[in-house]
Each structure stands twice: as structure tokens, then as C-alpha cells.
Amino acid sequence: MAQDSVGFSSDYQFWMQKLSVWDQASTLETQQDTCLHLPQFQEFLRQMYEVLKEMDSNTIIERFPTIGQLLAKTCWNPFILAFDESQKILIWCLCCLINKEPQNSEESKLNSWTRGLLSHILSAFRFDTKEVGLFTQGLEFTPADYYPGLLKNMVLSLVSELRENHLNGFNTQRRIVPEKIRLLSRICIPLVTLPDIEPLVEALLTYHGHEPQEVLCPEFFDAVNEAFLLKKISLPESAVVCLWLRHLPSLEKATLHLFEKLISSARNFLRRIECFLKDSLLPEAACHPAIFRVVDETFRYALLETNGAPEVIAAIQVFTGCFVEALEKKNKQLKFTFKTYFPYGSPSLVVVLLQHPKEIPQELWHQPLKHISEMLREIVEDQTHRSHGGPFECWFLFIHFGGWADIAAEQLVMSEAEPPEALLWLLAFSYSPCDGSLQRAQTMAEVKAVLIRLKKLLGSPSLSAKDLQAAAAESRDRDPRPPLCQQLIRRLLLNFLLWIPRAHVIAREVLTLLAPTDELTHEMTGFLDQTLYRWDHLRMEATRPRKLARELLSELCPAGTAV
Structure with a gap:
């Protein structure tokens, strides 16, 4: 390029004068002269970029002290920017002026000024309509039609170049310098919510060069993620997955944003939770193991922080159901083994748990239940299986x-x-996983005794709410039941009310005795909602129990019942 530098310097002075004339006059003759010289001026811009890209920003300013004036006049000339090719070359020229590591206030000021011009180019719809009124009228275009078209064409040009660069990554003659892509992502930050910019945002997110480090700036990821979470931008799933894989803080923020929605109201029914989950795209994105592990670890932390809150457990179950459904849709042969998703669990146990009950006849459900219980018990109580984690890890799985x-x-x-x-062991473990063998055996004995008393009541000529309450009551000659054991027995009693026809007539009275406080009412509501949700997913034929469950749920929570 050295042999052309003398000719370029003379051209530089010529076009500097031309731009000054064009800038000072806005007559029809001036506009015609601008359009007449545009092809030559575009060629000059190409030559200038070839010269500038070989220098650092300080050398450029020393060699061409008025380069800022020339580029500014060009950027503010709507006739020049009407061509997307001019816009693209201008962007690369301006990027050459930015100092990657400014050493003083002057260099920082120049960087800020340059980024301002770049932002102006990308928001070309803000041009002064008076300057191009004659031009648009001659073409019978209104500004409302014309200016968005300029922006759209420029975006499509950049998208095309990014994709071409991606496909020809090792062709050094055509590769875009990583720093230019980084600067382009920075320019897009204030514009990510503009609909016409979405293709460029998507192209940047899905662009993968061959650099060892991330080429897009973190602030760009933050801005896109924020816009996506607030529904200010629509992106395809592939772009969202790229966003979360390339920028861990964005994935963490998306997961926390979901949790905020889940706890924003006093009572979220499982169908509403399912809608929140699917709307977040997290279950679909979690088909990539790296994303699944981050989301799952967030659930684990929430579980520990809330001491195993039923609401968190329910959200985990709904998330897992949505995740497995998405995984089956994407790849029925399972691209990744489930060991990748659940590295701490026994692979054979994961396979058994993944069996969907609806795929097994109801009369055979006792077989997988027995198998699951035996496998969990062996891992939890046999020290030789500690490689699969302790009781908490087994319970979390x-x-x-x-x-x-x-x-x-x-x-x-x-x-x-x-x-x-x-x-009995499976239920005791599911409600209190960290109990020792002796304490779990006591829970099993309590549950067994209550079940025997309940079944004895079926042989009595009459059945009352007081009878059921007495059957579930604690024995006076024993220590008080732990809270989790009491909760387990309440669940059994509710199941008894739903599944035993004789108990239907006294169900409301029993529920009044079981839920004397708001806390217990909340617990009963959660159980009924979860039961109806599960029956729907299992497509269970349980007409009378389902009807009773809906009626009880409506009475406990008349507002917002979504079943």
C-alpha cells in the first residue's frame, strides 16, 4: 500500500474540500454533485480503509490530523449513507481510530467521539428529513418508508458479511479482524431493542470465529439478555442458547429472573409454573448439558436455602418434566447420555427414574416403585456405594x-x-432424606400404623371426620412426630379422602380439621394442585377423585384456581 500513499494523500485533500462544499450547501445542485461523485468517493473510502487498517490509532492521527473532520462530514451526509456499502466501509474506518487501551484523557475522548459517530451510522433513521427532502420526493418515497429501509439494508449487509466471514473463517483474505467484531457488538448495545437490528444481534450471537477468547463485549451480552428477559426483543432459540453458553452471567441472571417470577405471588399453580418455564426457554436451552448444570445447581442452592420448601421441589419437578419433553423432541436417540446431566447419580437409577409412569400399566406400577426403593436404599445405607453421593445427592436426583x-x-x-x-421406606426417605436408619425406621412404623388404622375404619358401619382425625393422631405414649413425618401423614390422609369413595362425603369436614391455619391451608392447596397436575400428565381415569379434588381446591383457594 506504500506505493499508493502519495496518490491517496492528494485524493484525501480533494475529498476533504468536496465534503466541505457539500456540507455548506444544501441546494439541488449540491445534492446532484454529491450523487454524481459518489462512486469515486466510495472508491476513495475503500482505499482509505486499506491505509488506515495498517496503522494504530495514534499513527493515524499523526499522519492525518483532519481525519476526524473528514469522517464526521461523511457520517452526517445522508446521500453518502444512503448506500449500505458506504456505511459498512465507514464503520471499519471509524473502528481503526479507536484505541484499544487509551493511555490518557485525549485518547479516551477520541474513543468516545468515534463511538458516537458509529452509533449515529447505525441509527440512520434519525437523519434530518430536510436535507434529503428533494431526493425522497423525486423517488416518491416518504421519510417513514425511506429511512427504515436504509437501516434495514445496512443491517442485512453486515449480517451477510458476518455469515460469510464465519463460513470462510480460515480464509485470511476475507476474515474480519476480531477487534472490529467486538467494536460492532459495542455499537449495537443501545440499539438491541430496535426490530430492524434483531438480525444483526442474532448474527453476532451465533457468530463463532476461530479466536481463543470471546470476541463480543460483555456489555453486549448483558444488553441483549436484559432485552430478552423483558420481552423487548424476540430471538430464536439457537441465538438464546448461544447467548447463555457464551456468557455465564446472562444464564445466571435468566435463571434468577425465572425464580423471581415463580415467587412473585403467594400461590403459583403448577400449570402457571409450567407456562413460566416454557416461556423462559430454559428447559429447551437446558438440552445442552452445560446450561442444564447451571440451572440445576441454582435449583440445588434454592433447595438448600429454603430447607427443602415444597414450592421449590414442585418447580424442580415441573422443570425436569419440561426438560425431558424438550429433549425427546429434539433428539429421540439422546445426543448426550443422562450421565452428563446427572453426574452425581447412579446411571442405572437415572434410567429407572426416567421411565414415565404413563408408559407402564397402572397395575404394574408397584414393580418400578420397588426397584427404585431398593436401589436408593442400597446407595444410601450401604457405605460401598458412596461414589454416587450421600443421602442428599440421592434425594436431589x-x-x-x-x-x-x-x-x-x-x-x-x-x-x-x-x-x-x-x-414405606421410599416415602420416609422422600420426606426426610437426611434421617439416620433408626429415625427412618420410626417414621416407617408411624406411617404403617396410621395406614392400618385407616383401613380398619373401612370395615366400620359409619365413617366420621373425628374417626379419621383419631386414626391419624399421634400416640400419647411416644415422642411427638417430627414436622416432616406429620406432613407425610397428612398427605396419606388426603389421598385416603380422594381415593376411598366412602370418605368423599366427609372430605370437607376433614379438610377443615386438617387445615386450621393459613400455613396448613397453603400445604393442602399445594397437594391438591400437584395431584391434579400429575393426574393430567398421566392421563389417569379418576373421574370422582378428580372432581372432588377440584371442588376442595376451589374452596381452599377460590381466587386463581387454575385446574
């Missing part, structure tokens, strides 16, 4: 598929045989 515990409770209530130890 199990509650992802917690519908099995609810089915176990129903099976215990409906079965006429003596309560199987495997199901």
Missing part, C-alpha cells in the same frame, strides 16, 4: 422425578394388602 413418591403414597392407601416395606 429422586425429587427431579418426584411423581414416583406421590404414586407410592396412592398405592399404599389403595392397596388392601399389608403396606410393603419398600414403599
Whole structure:
């Protein structure tokens, strides 16, 4: 390029004078002269970029002290910017002026001034309509039609160049310098919510060069993520996945944003939670193991912070259901093994838990329940299996598929045989995973005793609410039941009310006795909502229990019942 520098310097002076004339006059003759010389001026811009890209910003200012004036006059000339090719070359020329590591206030000031011009180019619709009135009238265009078209064409040009650069990444003759892409992402920050800018935002998010470090600036990721979470921008799933994979803070913020929605009201029904989850795109994005692990760890932290709150457990189960559904839709042969998603769990246990109950005849549900219980018990109580984590890790894996515990409770209530130890152990573990063997055995004994007393009532000529309350009451000669054990027995009693036809007539009275406080009413509401949600997903034929559950739920929570 050295041999052309002399010719370029003379051209530089010529075009500097031309721009001054064009800038000072806005007559029809001046506009015609601008349009007449545009092809030559575009060629000059190309030559200038070839010269500037070989220098650092300080050298450019020393060599061409008036370069700022020339570029500013060009940027503010609407006839020049009417061509997207001019816009693109101008952007690269301005990027050459930016100092990556400004050493003083003057260099920082120049950077700020240059970015201002770049932002102006990308918001070309703000041009002064008076300056191009004759031009647009001659073409029979209104400004409302014309200026957005300029922006759209410029965006499409940049998108095309990014994609071409992506496909020809190792062709050094055509590659875009990483710093230019980084600066382009910075320019887009204040404009990400503009609909016409969305294709460029998507192209930047899905652009993958061959650089070892991230080329897009963090502030760009923050701005796009914020706009997406607030529904100010619409992006395809592929672009959102790229955003969250490339910028961990954005993924963490998206997960916390979801949690804020889940806890924003006193009572969120599971169908509403499912809508929140699917709307967030997190279950679909979680099909990538790296994203799943981050979301799942957030759930784990929330579980520990809330001491196993039922609402958090329910949200985990709904998320897992949406995630598995998305995974099956995307790849029925499963691109990643489930060990990748659940690295701390026993692979064989994960496979068993993944069996959907609706794919198994109801009369055979006791078989997978027994298998799950035996596998969990072996891992939890046998020290030789500690490689799969302690009780909490096993429980955390199990509650992802917690519908099995609810089915176990129903099976215990409906079965006429003596309560199987495997199901008793599974329920005791699901409600209090960190208990020792002795304490868990006491819980199992309490549950078994209550179940036996409830079944004895079925043989009595009459059944009253007081009878059921007495059957579930604590024995006076024993220590008070732990809170979690009391909660488990309340769940069994509610199942008894739903599944035993004789109990339907006294269900409301029993519910009044069970829920004397707001806290217990909240617990009953959660159980009924969760039960109806599970029955719907299992497509269970339970007409009378379903009808009763809906009626009870409506009475407990008349406002916002969504079943």
C-alpha cells in the first residue's frame, strides 16, 4: 500500500474540500454533485480503509490530523449513507481510530467521539428529513418508508458479511479482524431493542470465529439478555442458547429472573409454573448439558436455602418434566447420555427414574416403585456405594422425578394388602432424606400404623371426620412426630379422602380439621394442585377423585384456581 500513499494523500485533500462544499450547501445542485461523485468517493473510502487498517490509532492521527473532520462530514451526509456499502466501509474506518487501551484523557475522548459517530451510522433513521427532502420526493418515497429501509439494508449487509466471514473463517483474505467484531457488538448495545437490528444481534450471537477468547463485549451480552428477559426483543432459540453458553452471567441472571417470577405471588399453580418455564426457554436451552448444570445447581442452592420448601421441589419437578419433553423432541436417540446431566447419580437409577409412569400399566406400577426403593436404599445405607453421593445427592436426583413418591403414597392407601416395606421406606426417605436408619425406621412404623388404622375404619358401619382425625393422631405414649413425618401423614390422609369413595362425603369436614391455619391451608392447596397436575400428565381415569379434588381446591383457594 506504500506505493499508493502519495496518490491517496492528494485524493484525501480533494475529498476533504468536496465534503466541505457539500456540507455548506444544501441546494439541488449540491445534492446532484454529491450523487454524481459518489462512486469515486466510495472508491476513495475503500482505499482509505486499506491505509488506515495498517496503522494504530495514534499513527493515524499523526499522519492525518483532519481525519476526524473528514469522517464526521461523511457520517452526517445522508446521500453518502444512503448506500449500505458506504456505511459498512465507514464503520471499519471509524473502528481503526479507536484505541484499544487509551493511555490518557485525549485518547479516551477520541474513543468516545468515534463511538458516537458509529452509533449515529447505525441509527440512520434519525437523519434530518430536510436535507434529503428533494431526493425522497423525486423517488416518491416518504421519510417513514425511506429511512427504515436504509437501516434495514445496512443491517442485512453486515449480517451477510458476518455469515460469510464465519463460513470462510480460515480464509485470511476475507476474515474480519476480531477487534472490529467486538467494536460492532459495542455499537449495537443501545440499539438491541430496535426490530430492524434483531438480525444483526442474532448474527453476532451465533457468530463463532476461530479466536481463543470471546470476541463480543460483555456489555453486549448483558444488553441483549436484559432485552430478552423483558420481552423487548424476540430471538430464536439457537441465538438464546448461544447467548447463555457464551456468557455465564446472562444464564445466571435468566435463571434468577425465572425464580423471581415463580415467587412473585403467594400461590403459583403448577400449570402457571409450567407456562413460566416454557416461556423462559430454559428447559429447551437446558438440552445442552452445560446450561442444564447451571440451572440445576441454582435449583440445588434454592433447595438448600429454603430447607427443602415444597414450592421449590414442585418447580424442580415441573422443570425436569419440561426438560425431558424438550429433549425427546429434539433428539429421540439422546445426543448426550443422562450421565452428563446427572453426574452425581447412579446411571442405572437415572434410567429407572426416567421411565414415565404413563408408559407402564397402572397395575404394574408397584414393580418400578420397588426397584427404585431398593436401589436408593442400597446407595444410601450401604457405605460401598458412596461414589454416587450421600443421602442428599440421592434425594436431589429422586425429587427431579418426584411423581414416583406421590404414586407410592396412592398405592399404599389403595392397596388392601399389608403396606410393603419398600414403599414405606421410599416415602420416609422422600420426606426426610437426611434421617439416620433408626429415625427412618420410626417414621416407617408411624406411617404403617396410621395406614392400618385407616383401613380398619373401612370395615366400620359409619365413617366420621373425628374417626379419621383419631386414626391419624399421634400416640400419647411416644415422642411427638417430627414436622416432616406429620406432613407425610397428612398427605396419606388426603389421598385416603380422594381415593376411598366412602370418605368423599366427609372430605370437607376433614379438610377443615386438617387445615386450621393459613400455613396448613397453603400445604393442602399445594397437594391438591400437584395431584391434579400429575393426574393430567398421566392421563389417569379418576373421574370422582378428580372432581372432588377440584371442588376442595376451589374452596381452599377460590381466587386463581387454575385446574
